[in-house]
Amino acid sequence: MTEVHLDSTLLKYYGDMLPPDDVLTRLVTLAQADDVPQVPAVRPTLSPQRFLARRRLCFGLAAAACIALAVGGIGYAGFRIGRSNAVPVNPAAASDRATPRLVAVKYYADWCPRCPVIGPLFEILAEKYGNEPVLFVTIDVTDDARRSQSRLLASELGIDWLYDRPRETGMILLLDRGSEEVLARLTETGQMHDLEVVLAASMPHDP
Amino acid sequence: MTTLPAGELRDLVERGYRFAMSLTHDPMRAEDLLQDAWFSILKARGSWNRGYLFATIRNRFVDQCRRNNVVVFEPLVEDEPEPDGDAVGSVFDESEGSGATPLSSALGRLRPEERAALCLSVVEGFSAREIGELLDWPRGTVLSLIHRARAKLQRMLQGSEVPQR
Numbered sequence: 001m002t003e004v005h006l007d008s009t010l011l012k013y014y015g016d017m018l019p020p021d022d023v024l025t026r027l028v029t030l031a032q033a034d035d036v037p038q039v040p041a042v043r044p045t046l047s048p049q050r051f052l053a054r055r056r057l058c059f060g061l062a063a064a065a066c067i068a069l070a071v072g073g074i075g076y077a078g079f080r081i082g083r084s085n086a087v088p089v090n091p092a093a094a095s096d097r098a099t100p101r102l103v104a105v106k107y108y109a110d111w112c113p114r115c116p117v118i119g120p121l122f123e124i125l126a127e128k129y130g131n132e133p134v135l136f137v138t139i140d141v142t143d144d145a146r147r148s149q150s151r152l153l154a155s156e157l158g159i160d161w162l163y164d165r166p167r168e169t170g171m172i173l174l175l176d177r178g179s180e181e182v183l184a185r186l187t188e189t190g191q192m193h194d195l196e197v198v199l200a201a202s203m204p205h206d207p
Numbered sequence: 208m209t210t211l212p213a214g215e216l217r218d219l220v221e222r223g224y225r226f227a228m229s230l231t232h233d234p235m236r237a238e239d240l241l242q243d244a245w246f247s248i249l250k251a252r253g254s255w256n257r258g259y260l261f262a263t264i265r266n267r268f269v270d271q272c273r274r275n276n277v278v279v280f281e282p283l284v285e286d287e288p289e290p291d292g293d294a295v296g297s298v299f300d301e302s303e304g305s306g307a308t309p310l311s312s313a314l315g316r317l318r319p320e321e322r323a324a325l326c327l328s329v330v331e332g333f334s335a336r337e338i339g340e341l342l343d344w345p346r347g348t349v350l351s352l353i354h355r356a357r358a359k360l361q362r363m364l365q366g367s368e369v370p371q372r
Contacts, residue, residue, distance in 0.1 A: 001360075001361050001364055001365065003357060003361075006357060006360060006361060006364075007329045009310060010310075010325065010326075010329045010330065011329060011330055013310055013311075013314075014225045014228070014229065014326055014329075014330045015225075015330065017224065017225050017228050018221055018224065019220060019221065019224040019237075019238060019241065020238065023220075023238055023241070023242065024217060024220050024221070027216075027220050027241075027242065027245050028213055028216040028217055028220060030245070030246075030249060031211070031216050031245075031249070031255060032213065032216065113235075113239075116239070116242065116243070117242060120246050120249075
């Protein structure tokens, strides 16, 4: 085989290689996004052991903070009920940002191949809508310990009804805690804009 | 946000994918590597051009190999044993599963740096000096890599049927 023939063969071989259409579209969309905030690294540069240890610590702190927030909110609501003899708290009517009606849940696992794609999208949404009445929560099902913590967290937030329905990792669900509905779902092949439209339409508006 | 039109961005993604494929020789890993590099550029608000993208892909590839304790991009070993000329014929390579062409199998037997240098030279049209700046290698090393990669492929593909372009 001559060098020229080899080069032309290689040119055709690599020239025919194309990434999947959904990957192509998603990457182009991300690059053109209006206000892309700092996206955290998809892959850490720590050793696997240090990365797992740091991840466990971060998850533990985040879970503790979420549980404290949820317990505090539930306690406050209970205090209000006791004071006013009102009907049980209706999350749909609550304007308290500590217990928002809308919850964006990311289903995550270390071993999930879709999660590195979904992760940055979740971070973008959390930063963009951080001041809105939406709670951003990660349900980590990597192993038994984290799954157990996630179950406790979901129970505290009143979204443990999710566990009754089998879910895959690597997706973001937008939930209405009051009606126990899944309002929108974002997977690696979906469009973030579609979820944002539903989110904007579902947010409570001040009278 | 970039002002590049969608068509140019798509072209950039495709080129990045081909370079990632030359490094990993695996579609799933190449896809993963490309996305990894793309998000790195987004985070750093880097430039959307070929050179920056290829350098980022290369750096992420090296990071992944280090995490997996895989040694890559070592200096050339002059007495490295060459693969047999008839090691690849019309037989499918077992490591790639059924369906691998002789060319694909032969490329799989090259080292990542050889495939990368060959891809950047033949497919992307970079000069040896430009490849050296991109991959942080001396120009002489790049020329040796390209020459050795071509020689290995020619020996491995000798006698196998490769369709004429």
